[in-house]
Amino acid sequence: MIKQALLEAIGNLLAARQRSALALIGIMVGAGAVIAMLTVGAIAREQTARQFRAMGTDILLLRADSDTGLGQLPLAETEALVGQVPGLASIAPFMLSGGPVSAEGQARSTTFLAATETLAAVARVRVAEGRFLSRHDRFEPFAVIGPQLAENLSTPYSRIRTGSSIRVGRYVFTVIGVLEPSLPSPMMPADLNDVLIVSIPNGRRIMSQASLAWAVARSTPEADPEAVGRAVAASLQPLMREQRLSVQSARALLAGLASQMRLFTLLLGAVGAIALVLGGVGVMNIMLVSVQERRREIGVRLAIGATRWNIQSLFLTEAAVLSFIGGAFGILLGVAGAWGFAQFSGWPFVLSMSAIPLGAGVSIATGLFFGFYPAVIASRLDPIVALRTE
Amino acid sequence: MLELTEITKSFRTGPAETVVLRDLSLRLEAGELCSIMGGSGSGKSTLMNIIGLLDRPSSGSYRIAGEDVLAAPPDKQSALRNRLIGFVFQSFFLLPRLNAWRNAALPLMYRGTPEAEARRRACAMLERVGLADRMEHMPAQLSGGQKQRVAIARALVGQPKVLLADEPTGALDPKVAQEIMDLFLEVNREFGVLALIITHDPDIAAQCPRQLRLGGGRIAEDIRRA
Ligand SMILES: Nc1ncnc2c1ncn2[C@@H]1O[C@H](COP(=O)(O)OP(=O)(O)O)[C@@H](O)[C@H]1O
Ligand SMILES: [Mg+2]
Numbered sequence: 001m002i003k004q005a006l007l008e009a010i011g012n013l014l015a016a017r018q019r020s021a022l023a024l025i026g027i028m029v030g031a032g033a034v035i036a037m038l039t040v041g042a043i044a045r046e047q048t049a050r051q052f053r054a055m056g057t058d059i060l061l062l063r064a065d066s067d068t069g070l071g072q073l074p075l076a077e078t079e080a081l082v083g084q085v086p087g088l089a090s091i092a093p094f095m096l097s098g099g100p101v102s103a104e105g106q107a108r109s110t111t112f113l114a115a116t117e118t119l120a121a122v123a124r125v126r127v128a129e130g131r132f133l134s135r136h137d138r139f140e141p142f143a144v145i146g147p148q149l150a151e152n153l154s155t156p157y158s159r160i161r162t163g164s165s166i167r168v169g170r171y172v173f174t175v176i177g178v179l180e181p182s183l184p185s186p187m188m189p190a191d192l193n194d195v196l197i198v199s200i201p202n203g204r205r206i207m208s209q210a211s212l213a214w215a216v217a218r219s220t221p222e223a224d225p226e227a228v229g230r231a232v233a234a235s236l237q238p239l240m241r242e243q244r245l246s247v248q249s250a251r252a253l254l255a256g257l258a259s260q261m262r263l264f265t266l267l268l269g270a271v272g273a274i275a276l277v278l279g280g281v282g283v284m285n286i287m288l289v290s291v292q293e294r295r296r297e298i299g300v301r302l303a304i305g306a307t308r309w310n311i312q313s314l315f316l317t318e319a320a321v322l323s324f325i326g327g328a329f330g331i332l333l334g335v336a337g338a339w340g341f342a343q344f345s346g347w348p349f350v351l352s353m354s355a356i357p358l359g360a361g362v363s364i365a366t367g368l369f370f371g372f373y374p375a376v377i378a379s380r381l382d383p384i385v386a387l388r389t390e
Numbered sequence: 391m392l393e394l395t396e397i398t399k400s401f402r403t404g405p406a407e408t409v410v411l412r413d414l415s416l417r418l419e420a421g422e423l424c425s426i427m428g429g430s431g432s433g434k435s436t437l438m439n440i441i442g443l444l445d446r447p448s449s450g451s452y453r454i455a456g457e458d459v460l461a462a463p464p465d466k467q468s469a470l471r472n473r474l475i476g477f478v479f480q481s482f483f484l485l486p487r488l489n490a491w492r493n494a495a496l497p498l499m500y501r502g503t504p505e506a507e508a509r510r511r512a513c514a515m516l517e518r519v520g521l522a523d524r525m526e527h528m529p530a531q532l533s534g535g536q537k538q539r540v541a542i543a544r545a546l547v548g549q550p551k552v553l554l555a556d557e558p559t560g561a562l563d564p565k566v567a568q569e570i571m572d573l574f575l576e577v578n579r580e581f582g583v584l585a586l587i588i589t590h591d592p593d594i595a596a597q598c599p600r601q602l603r604l605g606g607g608r609i610a611e612d613i614r615r616a
Contacts, residue, residue: 004492004499011487300483303444304544305472305500307465383444387483 009317016290020322023279023286027326028333030276031363035334035355037268040341041261042352048186048257050348052250055124055185058089060229061248062215063189064240070213071243075200078215078236079116085231087223092122093215095200096190097207103153103166110149111190112168114203114210122216123185125192130162130177138199143173147181148193166196168206173198186257187250189214225249276362279326280370283319287374291315291381298378299386308379315375316368323367327360334359391420391584392441392552397450398607399436410436411447412607420551421582423575425595428604434588435556437604441586442475442554443467455551472500476545476583478555482537484529484544490516491525494543501548515543519573535566539573546577553577553585559594571597 013020064071078093094115101110119125120132132144143166153160160166164175173196184191204210219228229247236245291298298311306314335351342349399411410433418424428434439445440452443459452460459470476497484493495512499505513525519539529537538558545553555574559567571594578585587598595601603611 004505008488015487296483297485300479300485301496301500302468303442303471303477303483304497305468305548307468307500309465310500384439387444387479 005313005317006321008314009321012290012294012318013321016286016293019286019289023283023322024326024329026279026282027276027323027363027367028279028330030272030279030366031327031330031359032333032337033275033330034269034272034362035331035359036337036341037272037334038265038355038358039335039338039350039352041265041268042350042355043338043342043345043347044264045261046350047347048254048261051183051186052254054183055187055250056218057250057254058219058221058223058225059122059187059250060217060219060225060232061187061189062091062093062217062229062232062236063246063248064211064213064243065246066243070209070211071240071245073212073215073236074239075212077239079118081232081235085228085235087219087228088232089218089220090118090122091215091217091232092116092119093212094119095203095207095210095212096214097203097209099168099206099208101149101153101166101168101196103160103164104155104158106153106155108149108152110146110152111195112203112207113190113195113197114200114207115197116200119197119216122218123188123192125182126180127177128180130175132177133197133199137176138201140199141171141173141202142176142198143202144177144179144197145175146179146191146193146195146197148191149196150175150178152194168196171202171206173202186253187248188216225251276366279363280366283322283367284370284374287315287319287371288377290318291374291378294378295381295386298381299383302381302383303387311379311381312375315378316371319367319371319375320364323364323371324360326367327363330363331356331359391422391455392416392418393451393453393456394441395451395453397437397440397447397452399433399440399445399447409607411440414450414608416602416609418584418586420584421578422600423578423585423598424587424600424602425598426586426588426602426604427590427592427595428610432604433607434604438554438556438586438588441552442477443471472497472548474551476548476550476553478538478541478545478553478558480557480560482529482534482541482561484537484540486529488529489525490521490527490529490532490540493529493540494547496544497548512543512547515547516540518546518577519543533566534562535569538562538570542570542573542577546581546583549581551584553583555585555587557588557590559589559591567591567594 064073073093075093078091082088082091092115094113097112100107117133117135150160162175166173166175179192182192219225226249229249233245233247301311339349394416397411397414400407400409426434440447446460491509491512494516495508498508498511516525519542521536521539524536559570574585574587589595599615601613602609
């Protein structure tokens with residue numbers, strides 16, 4: 001009986017090919033939208049999670065602001081906080097600016113970051129070749145560059161590597177290290193792939209506005225990062241008069257991002273749901289036409305002993321087959337769309353395990369829901385009236 | 391076997407009410423072969439729909455083998471239709487997208503008979519009605535007479551007690567019509583099924599042992615051939 005029902009449903013759908021195709025496309029787009037949305041959501045979530053895993057959740061970002069722009073952190077006092085503030089493991093103040101750099105005639109614009117040698121440990125940057133800045137060569141014209149900048153300045157004839165010279169305005173720096181590629185961190189105001197890192201005295205030379213406005217810090221594993229952040233701010237604030245000090249913790253950022261992400265996924269899901277409802281209405285429309293066209297067939301079936309339920313399941317099976325096939329294509333479409341998004345954004349593609357069963361379930365449920373009304377209409381037909389229609 | 395007592399059937403069309411059957415009483419015995427004649431619009435099809443449990447009379451009682459079938463709920467009526475009654479229509483009413491044996495097997499499928507068994511019985515019945523070499527044909531590939539044979543196989547496949555045929559030869563040319571009538575005569579004898587044949591054709595009617603004529607909403611004439 002089930003086999004016969006499926007065969008009949010497929011036969012009937014094939015007989016009304018154009019109509020079936022329309023309904024199929026509706027469901028397919030709907031299911032595809034739901035899947036794509038959910039998968040894109042999962043990709044975005046995974047990407048943020050990776051970023052936070054890479055930088056750790058014990059990281060803090062400090063920023064000083066004055067009324068006229070960026071503020072100034074007192075260098076010595078800030079570094080001295082380690083040991084004074086309980087739970088503070090390390091802190092690295094830095095300056096941030098940007099401008100053109102050149103090497104062997106290649107000119108690029110990049111981010112300038114001036115920091116102490118502690119930055120490497122606090123921001124977890126690793127050197128791929130050469131070494132990082134050290135306490136002893138603060139006044140030497142040394143620079144550490146990000147891998148992207150190294151590549152940007154390289155030509156087929158000369159690769160920028162340790163020992164290369166880079167010109168910044170009037171100054172020429174020797175590259176002493178190139179960083180490993182890293183994920184852009186939401187807690188760092190600069191992308192460490194495309195950066196020129198110099199010592200603080202050198203930074204004051206090359207930056208037009210040399211403000212030691214930033215610092216990254218880490219709390220000890222057992223401390224609450226936000227409490228440590230508050231303690232750091234409380235210790236520094238008296239030294240900074242009118243300036244405002246803002247402290248951002250990875251944990252707070254993570255919480256904010258998580259709720260943003262939820263909203264985003266919800267929104268995407270809603271878009272998908274609307275598409276699916278439109279597909280469902282398409283199915284209903286098409287099924288109603290089909291019921292109208294097949295009145296006599298329904299009459300015959302009733303005459304030879306079909307129950308109301310038999311007639312209902314005849315049409316429900318068609319709706320289910322339609323939405324199953326539509327859902328299957330929709331899953332392919334949705335996953336392909338999400339994969340395209342991953343390629344486009346450069347984020348790693350992850351398939352949310354819930355997306356496929358959810359998409360399939362949702363599309364079949366939609367098909368059945370919207371197929372139900374036509375099926376009931378069909379099963380309520382009066383056999384005599386149905387048989388009399390020519 | 392079938393017992394209709396004081397059946398009245400009226401249709402309401404707009405403000406007017408048309409009485410089609412008026413206090414009609416009729417008994418049909420098991421295994422009878424009976425024709426019904428009557429002018430167009432005299433209510434032959436209406437009577438057949440009531441006998442076939444497709445329609446309900448406005449008043450009156452209807453018993454099959456002593457059981458009051460009008461009191462049965464709709465799904466019970468579907469089941470009774472499926473087990474007791476086979477229909478044959480003037481324009482065949484085969485399902486266009488099922489082949490001959492699937493059409494013939496349909497009543498069994500609705501009974502829940504396993505497909506292999508249903509197929510075996512449908513094919514046996516198609517063979518019986520002379521379509522041994524047409525099992526897999528689609529309705530569109532069959533002639534009118536062949537379609538009616540499939541319809542008769544479908545009506546008989548479930549071994550019903552009653553075969554109701556509404557102008558079964560009306561759409562066929564005289565030679566084919568006679569072949570179909572011969573088939574009715576044969577299956578009536580062979581299966582002992584009560585066959586009720588509505589017809590406009592006096593030659594067809596004359597071949598039935600019992601001949602009814604409908605007029606004025608009742609059985610106007612009830613002739614039994616000696
Ligand atoms: N469903 C219906 N609604 C209204 N009138 C009907 C309906 N069915 C039959 N009739 C009327 O009942 C009368 C008998 O119809 P029918 O039984 O089909 O006659 P026939 O003897 O030609 O088969 C006709 O006048 C027809 O118009
Ligand atoms: Mg009629």
